[in-house]
Each structure stands twice: as structure tokens, then as C-alpha cells.
Amino acid sequence: MAQSRLNLRGATTLLVDSDAFTRGLIANMVRGFGMETPTTYDTGAAAKAHLLHHYIDLCILEAVLPDMECAQLIRWIRRQDKSPLRFIPIIVLTSYTQHRHVAMARDAGANLIVKKPVSPRVLYDRIAWVAKTSRPFIETAKYAGPDRRFRTLEPLDGKHKRETDFVDGESAENIAEQSSQAPLEPTKKAIAS
Amino acid sequence: MTRVAKKIHFPTTRLAELAARPGGVTRTTALEEAAKSVQSMLDIGLETTHHALTSIETITYSAKNGELQPGDMQNILRQADHIVTMAATFNFAGLEEAAKSLCDVADGLISRGMSDAAPVIVHVQSMRLMMPGGAGLSEDAVAHILGELARVRQHYEFVRLSVGAPAETDPPEIAE
Numbered sequence: 001m002a003q004s005r006l007n008l009r010g011a012t013t014l015l016v017d018s019d020a021f022t023r024g025l026i027a028n029m030v031r032g033f034g035m036e037t038p039t040t041y042d043t044g045a046a047a048k049a050h051l052l053h054h055y056i057d058l059c060i061l062e063a064v065l066p067d068m069e070c071a072q073l074i075r076w077i078r079r080q081d082k083s084p085l086r087f088i089p090i091i092v093l094t095s096y097t098q099h100r101h102v103a104m105a106r107d108a109g110a111n112l113i114v115k116k117p118v119s120p121r122v123l124y125d126r127i128a129w130v131a132k133t134s135r136p137f138i139e140t141a142k143y144a145g146p147d148r149r150f151r152t153l154e155p156l157d158g159k160h161k162r163e164t165d166f167v168d169g170e171s172a173e174n175i176a177e178q179s180s181q182a183p184l185e186p187t188k189k190a191i192a193s
Numbered sequence: 194m195t196r197v198a199k200k201i202h203f204p205t206t207r208l209a210e211l212a213a214r215p216g217g218v219t220r221t222t223a224l225e226e227a228a229k230s231v232q233s234m235l236d237i238g239l240e241t242t243h244h245a246l247t248s249i250e251t252i253t254y255s256a257k258n259g260e261l262q263p264g265d266m267q268n269i270l271r272q273a274d275h276i277v278t279m280a281a282t283f284n285f286a287g288l289e290e291a292a293k294s295l296c297d298v299a300d301g302l303i304s305r306g307m308s309d310a311a312p313v314i315v316h317v318q319s320m321r322l323m324m325p326g327g328a329g330l331s332e333d334a335v336a337h338i339l340g341e342l343a344r345v346r347q348h349y350e351f352v353r354l355s356v357g358a359p360a361e362t363d364p365p366e367i368a369e
Contacts, residue, residue: 007217011208019275021241025234025282032227034218057208087204096277097270097296097354117282120227124220131212137202 006128013038016047017062026060029120044068048076051085058127059090063098063105071108078109078144087137089130093118109145235283239325242279245272246320253317256310269313270299287323287335291316294342301351312345
């Protein structure tokens, strides 16, 4: 079967990481995917200044920056009132010592979190996923960012579809009976009241 | 009961619009191009690793009376973290494990407010031996050294940084 194609030509990336080697590595990878050479910074403040005056299509951030946690920068992006800036896909990179920051980055509104070292395969699949998958953007008093619930859209494998598949004979009958009665319960109550 | 204000947007990003255009390259082609670029960085990676290890050695061997200066441990942790990333990128498994162990030790020492140089020195010496183009150790020798480093961690009862925390959020697999 022919592979599907992804046209990332012209896509701009902002890459913020304190490590020059990682910046070079990721920049080489995204160029290999056909994207533009990323704009790179090593601090959150420099990234903020860039974002105020330039549009970008993808943001790749290190979990802990020298001057701030990436969560702080993500929250700032997600709370921007104007421009499509707040909706941009954000991928966070965590190094070995930064794993504990995963929950913080996710709760701040990151789209995906990826463990370093990042291989081309992992990065490409994540970029393809954020590009192809439409997720609602949730805005509440405490959270602004993509819907954090992942839905598995794969069809069921055909096994264990029935509740009775999980239990043994006798109790299975009871459960089946209860299940068949369940939809009627609200109706009965409504009539009674 | 108070109602929480919630807005739900359904934005279409420019990245999605660009990706949906006709043309472009297949996943295989994109990965081949990217892999070539990564491999071309091997020399830079080795040089950077050597530089990071040298800076850890400089800090470590400047310890006075077996104690490191405040702030030194943070520098060691940062440099060791970079070595983990680079070693893992180019599949230097022994060096990666030793550098991870140093991260565990440095993080443990920081969290307990300790500044012992000894456990750091033994890690630094091990990492030097495992550097590409270094002592050329056999697999058994590497395993033996890593075992000894594990004993150092056990002595201090340090918890590994990789334990307990999820490393990343995984999206569902993308169909080809």
C-alpha cells in the first residue's frame, strides 16, 4: 500500500532548548522533514519576545529552561487573547532529570511530551499527529489548552464485547438480565412519579 | 452549586492546513533525510560530550577536603544530563547508563543538602573509561562497572530519577 504523504514545506518552528547540541539535532531533523529551518533560542524570555512579533506553526520547548519552567511559557502562550498564537501546537522535550516536570507541562497546556533523546521517527510521528489530529481547545479558569483526553478510534478487536464474556456462567446471566433491564429503569421511575 | 465557565474552541492550526496540502514526502523519505542529518552530527556530539565530561572533571577534582562547593552539584547535574542525551542519541549505552547514574547521585545529594565528592568522582572516572575511543572496555567490564555504580547509589539509598515519573505522553499510533 502506498504511504501517505505529509507536506510540511513552509512550516515554521520555534525551538527553545538550553542545550546547543539538542537545538542543532532537532533543527536538522525538522529540516529533514521538509520544514523551514527553525528559529532557536535558549531562554524563555527570548522566545516570548519572538512570539510577540512573529507567527509560528509549531513550538518545541525544553521542559526546564534556564530562566523559567516551560509550563510558565506555555501558560503565557495559551492565555494570549488575540491571534492564533494560543492555539499553536506545543511539544515539550524532557531530559532524564526533567521527567518529574511532565505533569506540570501537560497541565499547562502542552500538546505532547516527548522524552529525550528524540529520534527522527518519534519526532516525525508526533509532529504528524498534532498536524493531522484535531483536538478541541478547552478554556477554563484553571486550564487553557488542548483537550487532554485521548480517544482511541480503533475499532474493537471483536473479542470480549459482551459483558458476559468477562464472568462465569451463573453470574453472567444475572448481569445480562440487569443490563437488559437497566434502560427501562428511568422510564419506570418517571411514570411512578 | 456554582457553574464553572468553560469555553470550547475548535481551532484549525496552520500546521494542519499545511500538512493537508497535496505533495510533500512520505514518512520513509522524511525519516531517511532526518537520519542522515542526525548522523552527520556524530563528530559534534562526541566533541560536545568530551567537553561536558571535561567540565564535570574540572569541577569534581577541585573539591576541597572531599566536599564540593555549593552550586557545583547543579552544574554537574546539568552537564551529566546533556551527556545522557548525547550518549543515548548515538547509542553509547554504557556511557548513557553511567551518566544517568551520575544524575541520580547528583540529584540525590542536592535534595539532601550533601556535597560529598567521592560518589561523583567514581562516576566521573567510570564515564571517562566508557567514552567512545577511550579504554575500549569489554561488555563484561562495562556491566561490572555499572554494577559497582549501582552499589554506590544503594549505599546512599538514592532513588533513580526514572522511577515513578511518566517520561512522556504518548499519542495513539498513526496508521500508515
